[in-house]
Amino acid sequence: MTPPSRTRRGDRATAPGDRRARATILDVAALAQVSIGTVSRALNGRDGVHPDTRERVRRAATELGYHPDRAARELSNRRPTRVALNVAHGYRRLTPFFILFLQHLNDHLANSGLRVHEVASDSDGLPEHDDDAFVLLGAHPDDPRLDHLVRRGTPFVLVGHHPGVRCVAPDDEHGGRLAAEHLLRLGHRTPLHLSATPRSQVFSDRASGFDAALADANCAPATVLTADEPSAVGGYRALRAHLDTGARPSALFAATDELAQGAITAAGDVGLRVPNDLSVIGFDDLPEIGTNLTTIRQDLDALAGATVALLHEALAGEPVRAVRLPVRLVSRGTTAERR
Amino acid sequence: MTPPSRTRRGDRATAPGDRRARATILDVAALAQVSIGTVSRALNGRDGVHPDTRERVRRAATELGYHPDRAARELSNRRPTRVALNVAHGYRRLTPFFILFLQHLNDHLANSGLRVHEVASDSDGLPEHDDDAFVLLGAHPDDPRLDHLVRRGTPFVLVGHHPGVRCVAPDDEHGGRLAAEHLLRLGHRTPLHLSATPRSQVFSDRASGFDAALADANCAPATVLTADEPSAVGGYRALRAHLDTGARPSALFAATDELAQGAITAAGDVGLRVPNDLSVIGFDDLPEIGTNLTTIRQDLDALAGATVALLHEALAGEPVRAVRLPVRLVSRGTTAERR
DNA sequence: CCCACGTTCGTAAACGCTTACGAAACTGAC
DNA sequence: GTCAGTTTCGTAAGCGTTTACGAACGTGGG
Known part of the structure; x- marks a missing residue:
């Protein structure tokens, strides 16, 4: 095997004091003591590279903060x-x-x-x-x-x-906060929260912002309704079930416009008027939602x-x-x- | 002088039946009977190229629909x-x-x-x-x-x-049309049009769409007020001068929101209420315009x-x-x- | 011990462009 | 007709990558 090739630029990695010059595949090759061909294969997941070598190359690459040049790659790849x-x-x-x-x-x-x-x-x-x-x-x-x-x-x-x-x-959390503050301003101190399963990070952030704002206003954490799916029908079923127990909340924060949509329908079906009897606020601001929904808008x-x-x-x-x-x-x- | 270099790919231009392959600098060089260096210099406006040669290269380039490859250029240019x-x-x-x-x-x-x-x-x-x-x-x-x-x-x-x-x-013309149709629906059959100088293509398109819609409704072409600058003060002065002659239009289409802004102020200053006495419609839908302006929105x-x-x-x-x-x-x- | 084979890797060409360098041709003065 | 200076242009190196090819090494069977 020939010794690792030292091209005219191979020694750049040896003098790392260089200015803003980005590391190239040559620098990685020099550091990992292999050829540029091997570096390319190792980093691109091609096979025919010994696992140890691959690991060594990877380490060299991260150490140098190496990222392939897009122009060069496109030129070569066509x-x-x-x-x-x-x-x-x-x-x-x-x-x-x-x-x-x-x-x-x-x-x-x-x-x-x-x-x-x-x-x-x-x-x-x-x-x-x-x-x-x-x-x-x-x-x-x-x-x-x-x-x-x-x-x-x-x-x-x-x-x-x-x-x-x-x-x-x-900023889902801040969105939840905004929803709570809006409801509080309107005098609702025990709003419901309508969420859904699966309970993603998105949903928990919105909920925690909401609860945090309630806590700041010395209100108890909101009662949570969890729809079995994050859709309009999911929202409908969840709120309908709750209302059928005789509960009569004055306000509701739905984690999604779609959930809000379903909730509004459910309220109507049991004779509640929105917003007179029940205030509803959603999240997302979907243009599709035809209704005149108060919501948290994300761009x-x-x-x-x-x-x-x-x-x-x-x-x-x-x-x-x-x-x-x-x-x-x-x-x-x-x-x-x-x- | 050595004959034009014929590289391994130089003859591609001679067989133009190729599939979707983009023309490269080599093809242009072959067609123009010069080297690739000259092509590059000619096309990039570097000097040291004979005008005749430059022209020949340009013609070859357009004939082949040549456009330099961005990746290659970025790679070379750094x-x-x-x-x-x-x-x-x-x-x-x-x-x-x-x-x-x-x-x-x-x-x-x-x-x-x-x-x-x-x-x-x-x-x-x-x-x-x-x-x-x-x-x-x-x-x-x-x-x-x-x-x-x-x-x-x-x-x-x-x-x-x-x-x-x-x-x-x-679509400025269609925008003018929309403005006219809106005014017509509201019963205004002799709206004013407030434009400005310099009278760019934009302004004439908006005006012609407006007039076309009026014509379709068998109305006379709108009287045109031309502000001396396309700004709020320009709009103010133009409309104010018109109103000071005693004219009392029922509606006005301003070619920009800023003009509309000025027009509304002018109307107020002579005691006209908007929209009761004068309907105003603008164009652009600037978010800055604080008023509740009816307008044509462009995205x-x-x-x-x-x-x-x-x-x-x-x-x-x-x-x-x-x-x-x-x-x-x-x-x-x-x-x-x-x- | 030799040979065939598989694995791992180095070498070099290729992608399409720009540009430094130097060579050829032309200019004009002598 | 020479020669220096000026245009004009061809040659080739270089940009950072991928990949075909083949060399070196190790492995196992005979």
């Missing part, structure tokens, strides 16, 4: 950078909200020289190597995919929250834009950061003063 | 693709509308791997060669920059209209997104197309039925 969308199992189902977000995301991606390659909807399976980057939509606290991607050094963005990874999310387009911006940062090897997008209260016709 | 914004002289001044659009455009560009290099605000001067692509904001019918860019084969997008070039614009974010999408098409050498973005009526509190 294809644009491809990003795959990967939806967490069991998480966000194909709700209207979700589909809407996907459309915005697609637009932003398409305007970015990036190409959406694949949308895996129910993948517990770990991401494969065919794609250059990933957008993860939601994640369990101990999602194996996260660990997998960081280990492999693949650029990715998580839409959701997780400590230590590059992620973006609307899907901004969310999509931020996702793509972070993706570019990931591709460029910039440091990890988390983005939290503001939400705001949109006060419309389904909330009123307590009578 | 810098991202740079795009310059270039504002037409005398056209859109720095109105709030315009600034707002620039912000959206900047966001979309930044999310695109593209970098804004330069904003030339008052440039009759022709674009130089430092940039890889251009966004032109507005253009005269016989703007020399257009011809210049097409000749040079530089990728660009015009925000505005011009036959034969890649451009994007809101700035969509406009910016489309601009960037077209820019990518230009960079990729795809065929020219023009995009026209829909606008819609937002009916609020400054228009009412004629009494």
Whole structure:
């Protein structure tokens, strides 16, 4: 075997005092004591690389903060950078909200020289190597995919929250808070909270913001109704069951516009008028919801834009950061003063 | 002089029956009977190229539909693709509308791997060669920059209209039409039209759509008031002068929200109430306008997104197309039925 | 001990472009 | 007709990656 090739630039890694120069595959090769071909194969998951070697290369790459140059890769590959969308199992189902977000995301991606390659909807399976980057939509606290991607050094963005990874999310907790404060201002001191199962991070953040604001106003934590699915019918059934026990709440915070939708129908069916007898506030501000719903608005387009911006940062090897997008209260016709 | 180099791929241009393969600099060099170095210099406006040769290369490039590969160029340049914004002289001044659009455009560009290099605000001067692509904001019918860019084969997008070039614009004419129809529905058959000078394409499109709808309803063309500047004070002065002659119109279509703003103030100053005595409808739907203005809304974010999408098409050498973005009526509190 | 085979890896070419360098051709003055 | 200076252009290296090819090594059977 010939000794590791020392090209004219091979010694750059030996003098790491260099200015802002990004590490190249040559630097990694020098550090790991292998050739550039091996580095490429190791990092791209090609086989024919000894596990030990692969590990050594990976370590060298992370040590140097190496990220392949997009232009060079595209030139060599003869294809644009491809990003795959990967939806967490069991998480966000194909709700209207979700589909809407996907459309915005697609637009932003398409305007970015990036190409959406694949949308895996129910993948517990770990991401494969065919794609250059990933957008993860939601994640369990101990999602194996996260660990997998960081280990492999693949650029990715998580839409959701997780400590230590590059992620973006609307400020769900603050949204819950806004909802509570609005209701409190209207004189409702014992509002209901309508949530749903599966109870994702999103739902618990909204709930905890809501409860925190109630606590600040010296109110007891809200009674929680849990719909068996995060949809209009789920919301309907949950509230209807509650009302059928004779309960008569004056206000309700639904974790989703769809849940709110169902709740309003249920209220109507037992003769309650909204907002006179029952104030209802939702979350998301879906344009589809025809009613005049008071809700917490999140800007899907901004969310999509931020996702793509972070993706570019990931591709460029910039440091990890988390983005939290503001939400705001949109006060419309389904909330009123307590009578 | 050595004969033109025939590399292993040099003969591809000789067999143009190839499938979707994009023309490379080699093909152009072969067709123009020069070396690739000369092609690069000729097309990039470097000097040291004989005018005749340059012309020959240009012709070869357009004949083959050649566009440099972005990845290769970035790899060689060691810098991202740079795009310059270039504002037409005398056209859109720095109105709030315009600034707002620039912000959206900047966001979309930044999310695109593209970098804004330069904003030339008052440039009759022709674009130089430092940039890889251009966004032109507005253009005269016989703007020399257009011809210049097409000749040079530089990728660009015009925000505005011009036959034969890649451009994007809101549907101003249809917007004017919507305004007229709204006023007609409310019973106003002799509305005023408040426009401004300089009378750009934008203004004439809005006016012609307005007049066309009036004509369809068998109404006479609207009386036109022309403000001496497209601002709130311009609008104020124009309408105030008109009202001071004793005229008492029942409705007015302002070509921009700012003009409308000024008009409303003028009406108030002579004791006219909006919308009871005078209905006012604007155009643009600026978020800044605090009043409850009925207006024609255009989606700035969509406009910016489309601009960037077209820019990518230009960079990729795809065929020219023009995009026209829909606008819609937002009916609020400054228009009412004629009494 | 030799040979065939599989595994692991290094070498170098290729992607399409820009540009430093130097060679050829032309210019004009002498 | 020479020669220096000026245009004009061709050659080749280099940008950072992927990957086909083949070399080196280890393994096992005979």
